[in-house]
Amino acid sequence: MDKQTERTYDAMIGVGIDFGTSNSAAACYDGVSVQLIELEPRQGGEGRDIMPTATHIDRDLQTSIGESAVEQYIEDNRDRIVELTPEVIGKGQLLINEASANDPQSQADVATQNVYGAATIDRGMPGRLFRGVKRLLGNPGIKRLLVFDKPFRVVALITPILLHIRQRLEISLPEPLGNVHFGHPVLFEGNNEFRNDVAFARLKEATDYAGYQQLNFYPEPVAATLSYLHDRFGSASESDLTVAAVSNEKGKVLTLDFGGGTLDLSVIEFQGLNFKVLSTAGLSLGGDHIDQLIFKELLFPLLGKGELWSRIRDGQLVENEFPFDEFEDKLLNWAVTYTLNQNYYRAKLAECIGAGGAAAAKFERLDDLITHNHSYLVFQAIKDAKAALSSVEETVLDVPELDISIPFNRSLFEKMMTGMLAEIDLLLDQVLARANCDASDIDVVIRTGGSSQIAAVRRLLESRFPDKVTEHDPFTSVAAGLAIASYHGHEFAP
Numbered sequence: 001m002d003k004q005t006e007r008t009y010d011a012m013i014g015v016g017i018d019f020g021t022s023n024s025a026a027a028c029y030d031g032v033s034v035q036l037i038e039l040e041p042r043q044g045g046e047g048r049d050i051m052p053t054a055t056h057i058d059r060d061l062q063t064s065i066g067e068s069a070v071e072q073y074i075e076d077n078r079d080r081i082v083e084l085t086p087e088v089i090g091k092g093q094l095l096i097n098e099a100s101a102n103d104p105q106s107q108a109d110v111a112t113q114n115v116y117g118a119a120t121i122d123r124g125m126p127g128r129l130f131r132g133v134k135r136l137l138g139n140p141g142i143k144r145l146l147v148f149d150k151p152f153r154v155v156a157l158i159t160p161i162l163l164h165i166r167q168r169l170e171i172s173l174p175e176p177l178g179n180v181h182f183g184h185p186v187l188f189e190g191n192n193e194f195r196n197d198v199a200f201a202r203l204k205e206a207t208d209y210a211g212y213q214q215l216n217f218y219p220e221p222v223a224a225t226l227s228y229l230h231d232r233f234g235s236a237s238e239s240d241l242t243v244a245a246v247s248n249e250k251g252k253v254l255t256l257d258f259g260g261g262t263l264d265l266s267v268i269e270f271q272g273l274n275f276k277v278l279s280t281a282g283l284s285l286g287g288d289h290i291d292q293l294i295f296k297e298l299l300f301p302l303l304g305k306g307e308l309w310s311r312i313r314d315g316q317l318v319e320n321e322f323p324f325d326e327f328e329d330k331l332l333n334w335a336v337t338y339t340l341n342q343n344y345y346r347a348k349l350a351e352c353i354g355a356g357g358a359a360a361a362k363f364e365r366l367d368d369l370i371t372h373n374h375s376y377l378v379f380q381a382i383k384d385a386k387a388a389l390s391s392v393e394e395t396v397l398d399v400p401e402l403d404i405s406i407p408f409n410r411s412l413f414e415k416m417m418t419g420m421l422a423e424i425d426l427l428l429d430q431v432l433a434r435a436n437c438d439a440s441d442i443d444v445v446i447r448t449g450g451s452s453q454i455a456a457v458r459r460l461l462e463s464r465f466p467d468k469v470t471e472h473d474p475f476t477s478v479a480a481g482l483a484i485a486s487y488h489g490h491e492f493a494p
Contacts, residue, residue: 013175016223016482017165018183019158019203021134021261021286022450024053025476026165028173029483034230036476037172039165040066050475053134055157057147058127063160070376073129077338077373129335130157132288135261137202138188138195155206162210179214181486182207183223183478185262186282216485218492219280221257221266223481224448226275228253228472230484233273248272251443254431256461257478258451261286265427267435267442277492279434283427285420287451291382292332297416298397298406299378300324303331303366304352307359311351322352327366337375346370365402374401389413390453414456421456428464445469448477 014029026037040048048067056069064072128147136142136154144151170177188199200217207215233249250271257264263283269276309322330340340346349370352363369375381399385408388395394409414421432439445465451457453474461469473480 013173013178014483014485014487015169015173015177015180016183016218016479016484016486017162017180018220018223018476018479018482019134019162019165020053020259020478021132022053022288023050023260023475024161024165025050025479026169027476027479027483028169029480029487031487032234034227034480034483035172036479037165037168039168040068053131053161055130055133055160056127057130057152059125059148061148061150065161065164069129070131072127073335074373074376076126077341131335132261133157135189137199138190138192140192140194140198155202155209158203159206159209162206162212166210166212177213179216179486179489180207180212181216181218181223181482181490183220183482184217186219186221186264186266186280187262187284189261189284216491218482218485218490219264219266219277220259220478221255221264221280222268222277222492223479223485224257224472224477225253225255225266225268225446225481226484226490227477227481228255228444228446228470229270229273229275230480231472252278252435252437252441253444253446254428254442254465255446255448256428256452256457257449258447258454258457259286259449260288260451263424263427263451265431267431267437278437279431281427281431281434283423285423287383287386287449290386290417290420290451290454291379293416293420294382294386294397294413295332295378296328298408299404300328300331302362302404302406303327303369304349304359304362307352307362309348309352310355322363323348331369331375334375334379337370338373340370341373365404369402372401374399377401386413387450387453390455390458410455413454417454417456421460424457424460425464439464442468446472446477448472448474450474 012030016027016029018025018027024039026039028035028037036049038047038049039051042048051066052070054066054069056064056072058064058072125148130145133154137158142154144153145157146152166177169180182203184196184199184203188195190198192198203217204215248271250269252267252269255266255268261284263285265281267278267280269278303324304322305324307322308319310317310319312318327340327345330336346367349363349367353360353367369378378399381397385395385397389408389410394407397406397408398404432442442465445461445468447453447458447461447469448471452471458469
């Protein structure tokens with residue numbers, strides 16, 4: 001069984017960092033109230049508490065992070081044609097003239113030539129954008145990523161973000177930065193059984209480079225639960241409730257934290273602000289996976305998937321299904337969609353467009369998406385439509401840049417999510433079983449994280465735990481709970 005211990009720090013302020021797959025947040029707690037840290041200040045206006053977890057590196061190896069990194073990437077690659085050049089993979093020798101058999105002093109005339117591989121180097125690439133690097137942390141097979149022919153360790157790609165957060169904390173706190181509680185999913189992504197150990201080692205190294213002195217890793221769903229308990233009981237002494245009554249209130253709470261990259265669950269037994277972790281469970285399933293699913297189901301057919309590719313070869317008409325699979329991965333990962341803007345891909349589109357017919361408009365749309373690097377805008381439109389369906393039955397997935405306007409309703413959305421909902425249902429069974437609980441033993445169910453707002457997820461929880469489900473600060477509960485855990489010196493010992 002998981003245990004919860006407590007220790008005391010000299011520092012009077014607790015600090016928590018929620019380093020997320022999609023976005024990051026930080027908070028501090030002084031024993032009374034939680035304050036979010038402004039991670040992206042703005043001149044003449046209110047800054048952002050929630051920052052995209054993004055790193056951009058340009059050709060001079062200068063780094064930008066957060067929203068400015070995303071904006072730099074979009075601007076740099078708008079209307080940019082990619083021209084790939086071959087990479088030198090070795091040296092070869094070509095015999096030009098042989099040595100004369102009649103002249104012992106003669107020598108063969110040999111020329112040395114470079115040996116080139118496939119054309120894979122984008123010499124004109126102005127910068128690289130990295131998002132979702134958190135997903136790579138638990139994969140021991142991914143050690144380095146090439147950035148302008150230079151191998152960057154995964155640790156190096158997240159260190160600038162952690163450094164920026166530390167600097168913003170130091171500006172915001174009234175005392176030197178002390179202990180920091182750093183959130184983590186129950187299970188990092190990956191198939192290796194040691195993925196958590198690998199991820200923790202990499203995070204620890206990155207935080208060391210970023211200048212953090214004291215660090216404790218803490219599970220994200222447990223932190224979200226602490227934030228809820230604080231809101232429920234933390235101000236009891238100022239209300240009509242007596243401290244004794246609050247301290248005697250007890251029960252069990254199940255928390256579902258459904259974010260951009262992972263789904264995390266915990267079951268906690270509490271008595272007032274005292275608690276014990278009974279079980280945790282995790283799954284590599286998040287909002288980003290859902291966005292990709294919507295893209296595939298709704299937009300791929302409008303971009304040419306399933307259409308015929310007709311062309312003339314040696315005077316003969318050749319027809320077969322367009323090789324859309326060559327485009328899929330790069331479309332679904334918007335940070336690399338720009339690599340489709342090269343002749344290898346666009347020549348095929350040009351033939352399809354030139355053939356005319358009803359499908360030509362779809363291929364023109366795909367060509368526009370690639371040429372103008374609209375993939376990021378497409379995903380933003382998907383996120384907006386998905387969010388709208390949390391409060392309305394029907395909306396429109398609107399991408400005016402591509403002349404796309406698709407009616408989108410909850411019924412269709414939930415049909416797409418059938419497999420994912422079954423996985424969530426199974427994970428709920430597992431976390432309850434590990435806690436030796438039935439659904440009837442749970443007094444409160446907390447849902448947090450952006451994806452927990454999806455209507456089908458809400459309904460799944462309500463059906464299993466009637467009248468027990470409550471939403472709690474979807475985007476900031478983890479950072480707040482981590483700050484509270486830091487203040488009280490809580491440690492998690494699995």
